[in-house]
Amino acid sequence: MALWDGRFSEKPTEALTEFSESISFDKRLYKHDIEGSKAHAEMLAEAEIIPRDSAEKIIKGLELVLSKIEENNFDYNAELEDIHMHIENALIAIVGDDGARLHTGRSRNDQIALDIRLYLREEILTVCEGIKEFQKALIGKAEEYKQTLLPGYTHLQRAQPVLFPHQLLAYTEMLERDIERLLDCRKRLNIMPLGSAALAGSTLPLKRNVTARLLNFDRISSNSMDAVADRDFLCELLSGFSIFAMHVSRISEDIILWCSEEFNYIELGDAFCTGSSIMPQKKNPDIAEISRGKTARIYGDLMSILTLLKGLPLTYNRDLQEDKEPVFDAVDNVKKILSVYPSMIASIMVKKENMLKAASDPALMATDLAEKLVELGVPFRIAHHRVGSLVKWCEKNKLKLDNITYEEMLSVIPEANEECLKLFNPEKSISKRNIYGATGYGEVDNQLNFWKKKLN
Numbered sequence: 196m197a198l199w200d201g202r203f204s205e206k207p208t209e210a211l212t213e214f215s216e217s218i219s220f221d222k223r224l225y226k227h228d229i230e231g232s233k234a235h236a237e238m239l240a241e242a243e244i245i246p247r248d249s250a251e252k253i254i255k256g257l258e259l260v261l262s263k264i265e266e267n268n269f270d271y272n273a274e275l276e277d278i279h280m281h282i283e284n285a286l287i288a289i290v291g292d293d294g295a296r297l298h299t300g301r302s303r304n305d306q307i308a309l310d311i312r313l314y315l316r317e318e319i320l321t322v323c324e325g326i327k328e329f330q331k332a333l334i335g336k337a338e339e340y341k342q343t344l345l346p347g348y349t350h351l352q353r354a355q356p357v358l359f360p361h362q363l364l365a366y367t368e369m370l371e372r373d374i375e376r377l378l379d380c381r382k383r384l385n386i387m388p389l390g391s392a393a394l395a396g397s398t399l400p401l402k403r404n405v406t407a408r409l410l411n412f413d414r415i416s417s418n419s420m421d422a423v424a425d426r427d428f429l430c431e432l433l434s435g436f437s438i439f440a441m442h443v444s445r446i447s448e449d450i451i452l453w454c455s456e457e458f459n460y461i462e463l464g465d466a467f468c469t470g471s472s473i474m475p476q477k478k479n480p481d482i483a484e485i486s487r488g489k490t491a492r493i494y495g496d497l498m499s500i501l502t503l504l505k506g507l508p509l510t511y512n513r514d515l516q517e518d519k520e521p522v523f524d525a526v527d528n529v530k531k532i533l534s535v536y537p538s539m540i541a542s543i544m545v546k547k548e549n550m551l552k553a554a555s556d557p558a559l560m561a562t563d564l565a566e567k568l569v570e571l572g573v574p575f576r577i578a579h580h581r582v583g584s585l586v587k588w589c590e591k592n593k594l595k596l597d598n599i600t601y602e603e604m605l606s607v608i609p610e611a612n613e614e615c616l617k618l619f620n621p622e623k624s625i626s627k628r629n630i631y632g633a634t635g636y637g638e639v640d641n642q643l644n645f646w647k648k649k650l651n
């Protein structure tokens with residue numbers, strides 16, 4: 196018997212019951228459903244809508260239901276549709292008629308809006324903590340290889356030498372924006388919808404601010420129709436998750452490239468790699484690849500929610516039940532990534548000599564030479580052209596930029612002085628990049644100190 200079956204004379208078939216149930220996935224909201232119901236009961240008593248004595252029985256009953264669920268001593272039944280009806284049903288079975296007062300001034304429409312907000316409010320903080328651990332792992336690795344340098348890439352072509360920690364700090368910045376986005380989304384999520392009831396509010400003098408205070412919400416929703424229909428916070432959250440996953444996929448791609456024989460810059464701990472079932476020599480970076488792959492389903496989850504909401508008339512429609520699985524999937528997979536990624540970062544072993552060798556190609560210091568000429572008074576465009584001509588000259592004569600005589604340089608760059616011959620060293624190049632945000636040793640050290648302080 197469903198709690199709403201008063202006006203029905205025909206029972207749904209088993210297939211229909213199976214089709215419309217959500218208990219199989221919304222049961223994960225039990226804790227938040229009970230938390231919300233306890234606050235609602237307390238408010239009903241404070242507003243003198245139900246007797247204090249009933250509220251106390253309800254609260255005790257709900258606590259009992261909670262422990263039953265947590266002890267795995269709870270029956271789930273598709274006929275009771277969702278987590279709300281399961282808990283209310285169990286409550287009434289325990290405390291009788293007093294339990295039947297709980298749903299006063301409330302609908303499952305505002306109840307689910309509350310539950311999902313309570314649930315995500317908590318999960319967002321857990322995810323942000325996880326991202327912080329990820330950042331700590333990056334900073335730890337940066338500390339470990341403080342002086343290590345590698346070529347930075349543009350167009351996946353070697354561009355200029357950078358400190359390895361500088362690149363790790365770039366990832367740290369990306370992750371910091373992810374945290375900011377999630378916490379920003381949390382602000383719009385931390386609004387209490389209860390009291391909106393089905394869609395129009397209630398004739399009963401509900402004290403909505405009391406419920407909000409009990410549940411620690413920043414404020415109460417201002418429009419009952421909006422409150423039961425709004426799922427914007429899911430779009431925002433999944434956008435935030437998608438951007439995070441996109442970041443993970445980019446970091447993963449760098450890691451995968453660096454592990455390849457072609458780059459040969461790093462090695463991951465064995466635990467983070469898998470062998471091939473046919474090729475005995477293989478050590479594949481599967482954890483990074485799976486993480487990169489998970490980005491796809493997280494984007495899919497975002498698309499599901501956006502598409503679910505498109506054209507949906509106000510207010511609550513049962514379609515909204517379909518919001519749970521994509522949201523849970525995204526939460527679960529973001530957390531899965533975070534459960535493995537920091538330790539994978541920590542396992543990175545850097546092949547410093549290979550990185551240094553790749554960064555030592557004098558061509559990577561061509562810009563340094565052009566900037567030297569600027570210091571000597573040459574307009575940059577002309578300097579750029581002169582250095583380009585020198586590169587061409589070197590190619591033609593099969594010489595490296597650092598292997599030419601002063602006279603040879605002067606023959607192409609008349610403005611050059613002898614210092615121009617000594618620029619082709621990657622450490623020197625890095626040590627001269629001393630403006631804020633650049634890859635100079637001192638600057639990167641300052642950034643590392645900033646992050647170490649911030650993350651502790």
Ligand code: ARG
Nearest residue numbers: 217277303304307513515516
């Ligand atoms: N299981 C429903 C959901 O997830 C709860 C709200 C149901 N409301 C209703 N009027 N049937 O959206």
